[in-house]
């Protein structure tokens with residue numbers, strides 16, 4: 001657990017990896033994708049972001065990293081509709097499943113065969129605990145949404161696939177499957193301006209050192 005203030009802490013439940021990481025010299029798919037899953041504890045409210053691991057592994061990792069059981073999770077937030085960010089969702093049946101309203105609409109248009117699953121989601125706008133807000137970070141998908149939690153000590157941004165890894169952040173570059181690479185770059189710059197700590201979509205968290213961030217060529 002990493003404490004940011006008395007009322008906010010976070011734990012990386014699962015460190016994701018990319019199926020193919022060009023910064024590791026990979027030019028083809030090398031492994032199944034796994035996204036980073038984060039627990040936010042906000043005044044005792046437990047928000048699980050991107051429940052990526054499959055159910056059995058997620059249940060084990062949740063307990064191993066936080067000591068929490070499934071019924072201790074209050075809310076589940078998903079940054080965008082890609083399946084690798086929600087393989088373990090079914091563990092939390094009966095809890096609110098949240099996504100930005102725009103993200104739900106984007107999913108509806110992209111995956112007509114998943115309507116019943118999509119209908120189980122609620123717009124996150126009314127459900128997030130005080131101190132946690134959404135940050136529109138388009139580019140990876142058009143309605144990709146990160147979470148931001150700020151205290152006097154700084155802001156944690158759980159970026160999802162707006163920031164794939166620290167290398168993609170430093171290069172201000174979206175993943176090759178981004179729907180809009182220019183918007184993806186702009187979202188990285190936006191995150192660089194507001195974040196103290198960044199949880200990327202497919203790697204461990206890191207301290208924002210945006211002086212190292214590549215500026216777009218002009």
Ligand SMILES: [Zn+2]
Pocket residue numbers: 080082140161
């Ligand atoms: Zn994605």
